[in-house]
Amino acid sequence: MPENNKSNDKPLNFIEKIITNDLAKGAVNKITTRFPPEPNGYLHIGHAKSICLNFGLAKQFGGTCHLRFDDTNPAKEEVEYVDSIKEDIHWLGFEWDGEVRFTSDYFDQLYDWAIFLIKENKAYVCDLNQEEMRQYRGNLTQAGQDSPYRSRSVEENLALFEKMRLGELEEGACSLRVKIDMSHPNMQMRDPVIYRIKKMAHHQTGDKWCIYPSYDYAHGQGDAIEGISHSICTLEFEEHRPVYDWFINNLPVPSTPHQYEFSRLNVNYTITSKRKLKLLVDEKHVDGWDDPRLPTISGMRRRGFTPKSIRQFCDMAGVTRVDGVVDVSMLEYAIRNDLNENAQRAMCVLHPLKVILTNYPDDKKEQMIAPSHPNRDDLGTRTLPFSREILIDQDDFREVANKKYKRLVIGKRVRLRNSYIIEADAAIKDDDGNIIEVHARIIEDTVGKNPADGIKAKGVIHWVCATDHIDCEVRLYDRLFTEEAPDAAGKDFLDSINPNSLEVLTGCKGEIGLKNATVKDHYQFEREGYFILDTKYSSDERKIFNRTIGLRDTWERKA
RNA sequence: UGGGACGUCGUCAAGUGGUAAGACACUAGAUUUUGAUUCUAGCAUUCGCAGGUUCGAGUCCUGCCGUCCCAGCCA
Numbered sequence: 166m167p168e169n170n171k172s173n174d175k176p177l178n179f180i181e182k183i184i185t186n187d188l189a190k191g192a193v194n195k196i197t198t199r200f201p202p203e204p205n206g207y208l209h210i211g212h213a214k215s216i217c218l219n220f221g222l223a224k225q226f227g228g229t230c231h232l233r234f235d236d237t238n239p240a241k242e243e244v245e246y247v248d249s250i251k252e253d254i255h256w257l258g259f260e261w262d263g264e265v266r267f268t269s270d271y272f273d274q275l276y277d278w279a280i281f282l283i284k285e286n287k288a289y290v291c292d293l294n295q296e297e298m299r300q301y302r303g304n305l306t307q308a309g310q311d312s313p314y315r316s317r318s319v320e321e322n323l324a325l326f327e328k329m330r331l332g333e334l335e336e337g338a339c340s341l342r343v344k345i346d347m348s349h350p351n352m353q354m355r356d357p358v359i360y361r362i363k364k365m366a367h368h369q370t371g372d373k374w375c376i377y378p379s380y381d382y383a384h385g386q387g388d389a390i391e392g393i394s395h396s397i398c399t400l401e402f403e404e405h406r407p408v409y410d411w412f413i414n415n416l417p418v419p420s421t422p423h424q425y426e427f428s429r430l431n432v433n434y435t436i437t438s439k440r441k442l443k444l445l446v447d448e449k450h451v452d453g454w455d456d457p458r459l460p461t462i463s464g465m466r467r468r469g470f471t472p473k474s475i476r477q478f479c480d481m482a483g484v485t486r487v488d489g490v491v492d493v494s495m496l497e498y499a500i501r502n503d504l505n506e507n508a509q510r511a512m513c514v515l516h517p518l519k520v521i522l523t524n525y526p527d528d529k530k531e532q533m534i535a536p537s538h539p540n541r542d543d544l545g546t547r548t549l550p551f552s553r554e555i556l557i558d559q560d561d562f563r564e565v566a567n568k569k570y571k572r573l574v575i576g577k578r579v580r581l582r583n584s585y586i587i588e589a590d591a592a593i594k595d596d597d598g599n600i601i602e603v604h605a606r607i608i609e610d611t612v613g614k615n616p617a618d619g620i621k622a623k624g625v626i627h628w629v630c631a632t633d634h635i636d637c638e639v640r641l642y643d644r645l646f647t648e649e650a651p652d653a654a655g656k657d658f659l660d661s662i663n664p665n666s667l668e669v670l671t672g673c674k675g676e677i678g679l680k681n682a683t684v685k686d687h688y689q690f691e692r693e694g695y696f697i698l699d700t701k702y703s704s705d706e707r708k709i710f711n712r713t714i715g716l717r718d719t720w721e722r723k724a
Numbered sequence: 725u726g727g728g729a730c731g732u733c734g735u736c737a738a739g740u741g742g743u744a745a746g747a748c749a750c751u752a753g754a755u756u757u758u759g760a761u762u763c764u765a766g767c768a769u770u771c772g773c774a775g776g777u778u779c780g781a782g783u784c785c786u787g788c789c790g791u792c793c794c795a796g797c798c799a
Binding site for chain 1: 725726727728729730731734735736737738739745746747748749756757758759760761762791792793794795796797798799
């Protein structure tokens with residue numbers, strides 16, 4: 166019996182039920198799924214759901230999952246994408262069974278089966294051009310008309326198809342179509358094209374072909390060749406299923422796969438249309454496919470998302486046939502949940518303000534010991550140099566404030582995280598009235614304990630030694646779109662791009678230990694959020710931290 | 725106005741005739757050297773609407789309404 170690796174009490178989704186049933190009644194002994202991306206763009210969060218589903222199902226039911234590039238259209242595909250897709254799948258934590266497969270591996274077989282269909286008098290070469298074909302196809306409410314070329318003889322079709330293959334006919338001059346039913350209410354069944362002439366090199370097969378099979382023809386046969394038992398795709402392919410089944414029923418294929426559709430993942434305030442993502446990249450609205458604001462896997466990776474958080478998010482979103490839009494807060498929950506548990510803590514001051522501790526000796530320096538994680542001793546401790554001058558965040562000091570403000574205020578006390586409690590005495594200003602420095606005093610003997618006088622601090626703020634720290638740049642990201650549904654019909658998604666989606670902070674000061682940060686280390690900068698070194702632009706000389714996600718904030722930090 | 729699919733809390737989502745799981749979000753309170761985490765409590769008399777069948781309906785039937793998909797030699 167297959168083992169269910171998911172949390173015991175979670176109800177099965179409809180595909181899991183189908184599989185459980187197929188296994189129970191012996192329709193299949195072992196399941197085989199596949200993830201079939203077209204290498205024409207980078208993977209995004211929507212693909213992650215499909216990856217988690219297909220690879221997850223195989224693992225859950227003791228089956229296997231293939232990676233097959235659906236590369237039937239050389240005009241749109243590139244190896245660059247093949248490479249990034251493989252990398253992203255691995256990064257997400259999945260491994261495909263056997264070698265990477267390509268639909269183009271089956272071009273010979275597909276071609277032979279096309280000949281077979283012609284000989285069966287089920288396929289014909291059609292000379293209609295695109296405009297004519299559209300007219301003959303009819304429309305949603307009107308039946309189509311048979312192509313005048315539909316009744317060509319087998320011999321003529323064979324000869325013509327051979328000329329197509331040999332490159333003796335121009336692109337668009339004709340196509341090979343299958344004879345189904347031009348008056349079928351399902352438009353997909355009105356004699357779909359299965360081969361078209363494209364005189365271009367293919368990234369896998371080179372110059373071997375100048376005719377290429379269409380998705381409808383190639384996909385199901387690829388599944389059948391690989392012995393895919395459950396071919397899972399998204400809802401928009403639903404009306405293609407009869408076509409899929411037609412080929413399986415009319416060709417001598419080695420197995421009979423079945424297609425199942427689920428609704429694609431949509432997340433509000435973002436877009437998951439490959440075409441639109443490509444536009445954002447091509448028109449430089451963002452910094453490449455791996456821009457941290459993009460929902461691409463590479464962008465999310467650079468942003469600091471973990472594979473585990475993405476998997477959890479996909480699991481939380483569920484698998485159904487209902488089209489809906491998942492709230493980004495669910496994604497944010499998933500990443501915070503992982504990082505809260507696993508990210509080491511550090512302090513980093515984003516908008517530095519100098520504080521002089523007037524009662525602390527000029528020549529004194531202490532080394533404060535702080536845990537790397539509040540409730541995980543296994544992560545060890547770190548050392549924080551402390552001296553007379555420290556830096557705190559400008560937002561953490563006010564000359565006067567109401568009682569709801571729990572930070573440093575003149576005449577009031579605040580706890581320096583992992584250090585002393587201090588009390589502010591004065592704010593030093595420049596000629597324009599800007600606070601440039603704060604004078605304060607430490608309360609003696611308050612490291613790790615409350616003051617002897619019983620007057621406790623109201624809050625806790627983070628800080629960094631004014632002399633012993635690292636300089637860094639911090640990049641804060643906000644949602645790329647201001648509209649909940651930038652993709653909605655009737656509007657241009659470019660109009661809702663958030664002009665403030667990236668805020669670059671320079672002159673930030675991080676605790677000294679951060680000098681050893683690597684691109685693999687996720688940090689929680691206490692009271693600020695989760696950060697990770699930017700893989701693209703950060704260097705030893707210029708450290709750049711990306712904010713993955715801020716801490717949950719129930720207080721309104723923005724005054 | 726053709727065909728197909730889908731409509732359960734703000735958002736995902738269980739439920740398959742026996743009297744509305746769970747998660748996110750949100751609200752209130754407790755703990756807290758992160759206004760974080762954790763914890764505790766609250767959050768659909770109601771399942772798109774209207775009829776019907778039934779002792780009993782989110783679940784069955786009928787009608788209606790709404791949303792999405794399909795007229796590429798894209799996938």
